[in-house]
Amino acid sequence: MAKQEQYDPVKQEKKWLKYWKAKKIYKFKLDSKKKPYSIDTPPPYVSGRMHIGHAFSYSQQDFIARFQRMKTGNVFYPFGTDDNGLPTERFVEKQNKLDSKSMSRADFIKLCLKTLKEQTPQFVQDWRDLGISCDFENTYSTIDDNSRKISQKSFIGLYKDKQIYLEQFPTLWCVKCQTPIAQAELEDSPKQTQFNTLKFEVPESKKELQIATTRPELLPACVAVFVNPKDKRYKNLIGKKAKIPLFNHEVPIIADESADMEKGTGALMVCSYGDKYDVEAITRHKLNPNVVFNKNGTLNHEKYEGLKIKQAREQIIQDLKENDFVSNQEQISNVVNVHDKCGTPIEFLPTEQWFIKILDKKKQLIAQAKKINWKPEFMRKRYENWVNGLEWDWSISRNRHFGIPIPVWKCEECNEIIFPLEKELPIDPLETKKNCPKCKKQAKGEDKVLDTWATSSLSPQIASSLVNNKVKIPFSLRPQAHDIIRTWAFYTITKAYLHENQIPWNDIMISGFVTLGGEKMSKSKGNVIVPKDVMDIFGADALRFWAAGSKLGEDLGYQEKDLVTGKKTITKLWNASRFVFMNLEDYDGKKPKKLETIDEEFLKTLDYFVKNITGSFERYNYSVAKQGIEKFFWNYFTDNYLEIVKKIIYQNKKGKQSAQYTLHKTLLTLLKLFAPIMPFITEEIYQTYFKKTEKEESIHLSEWPEYDQNAKPSDYLDAFISYLSSVRQEKTRLKLPMNSEIILTMDKDYLKNLEEWDMVEHFKDVTNAKEIKTGKFKVEFISD
16 A cells, blocks of 8 residues: 555545445444444434534444454444434424424325435434444434334333323423423423512402412413411411402312412412422312313413413413502513423423333332443432432323324224234324224224334334344443433333343443533534534544543533644654654564563553553543553653664664564554544554554454553653653753753663663663763763
């Protein structure tokens, strides 16, 4: 292979992408006798191009995949895309400038599939360009026939095991997406709002009752007023009725300890439904609900019919003021639950939905998580906090078009639930007719689809099916970000427990976020960095180098200077490799019978670093591994060892073969250590200089460097470098060039050490000392 003078990352990376694809370097070896290291890869939503958060977290998991491929020899690392969720629907709507609700389900599904077919290849190419070493021949989509079959089979199995039920219940509802959502899809969002104190009349006592609320639009839905039984202010009002201002219907005043005497006026209105407490209160007291919202977020009550929630709130406040029902108003900051996909405040609406039972399994699901190695460990606490805070079963049905259909028919005559045969899966109940086995009448097909997490939670099983289930759960690793512990991690642990009574993976590594100026990057804030733009300037290796700078689980600020440092490292590695091989032209590739002391001690230190770097990768501490690699490469190899052996090689001195052997071995080892983090430059150097003597087609298929488990750093080498550093500092102080000839005076014990280590001549060479005397440390310039 031709040896170019300069290395161009952008140009050369494209070359190696083609090579890896053509040679199938990352293809899973199904027939290998080696136990596979299996990775349950997070399937990203197909929604445009890769974002910097993807580049950050996928690079980190790829460090481990590449390390394990070299260490174990067989990695199962498939690639998936998540295509059946709201983000995909939104993306399709935006791309085609339409509203899915304006189309039939069949037509919108066709449009989604067409759009995905057009967009997916370029979307996946972003991952390839970053150097992600997935087996792209083993891929899945969460909407493909195989995934649909597995997901529908899961639903049927859990229903038959009595773990799924159908119930009419006040459900978390997004009025913008017009679908129910699960508790895991909620986010807290601070909002500025008005705290309105309103006048309620109590006709029987001719007294006025004051109640504060942030949601006056729920007044027509009010079904009771609660006061605390210990609250002396309202003791005489318990059992009487309060008249709702403006709407004039009367509701009972009920003693209930949930009324906080210290909050607002101490009295609260119970509405159907303002929040989860209203749901509980109405159920507990068997009150008749009066729902005033439609599914699209408009009011259905007389004068205010058709108004959106915010509009109705403003109009009702205005009408309350005009009728003197407002005694006080103040601006407050209030935390509101919003849908994580669109940021819309959620409502509670009674709808018939499907649920998986999880509230009765909190202890078991926490116990399952304790069997998994969490990296970092403290992330498990987030999982446990989430499980302990669960208040509802898992709502798994969605009123949307694009998703995996719930495989159910219901007989409206006798309420019989009908399922398809397994051989019929995947199936759409709206496209296939079924008759009731009891009354023989045609049953109605379910029009709801499954929550995307009901399918994504089966990603280990879906991935395993790609290789005929030869890779079993638990997988070796699940990599993911910390924001989806409550969803993807929790639901996958749940499904594995329900179906297999197993943990889904042995280890889980949790990544952080990317920040810019201290804030998490997001499209809505406009502070997004596009990885493709970065790679067009710096290359993928530099971007991956930046991603390796974050400790596992910690957020990382994006700074271009880190990319510059990465590119500098690439250039230095290229130039150091060129230097090494310029001086190996007459090297016979053999290890000399006896190594020079300096080489022997240098290789001991290399062995020690390999041991520590290996341990760091095994513990998922890729940032610590990176620091170790950099330290050895810069501090030991380029700054010192290359300088130490220059004269030996240039002047063909004694020990040349020893130095050549050490250079060759060290450079190849360094390339392998760098390879998981910077795959392109290491492949370029391997193919240019090592391929002719090494058997593997790629450095990424070569074996990880061996090392002595008892390896320790060389005290001799460290002392030698320390002495050398002192001479260099003194030359700098004297403003002498590093290659200037000197007479060196040094401590007799230092000189004695060099003599005992047989390193005096090496020290003279590297310091350019014509003579070394004993005495007080001194550097004397030899003038011409």
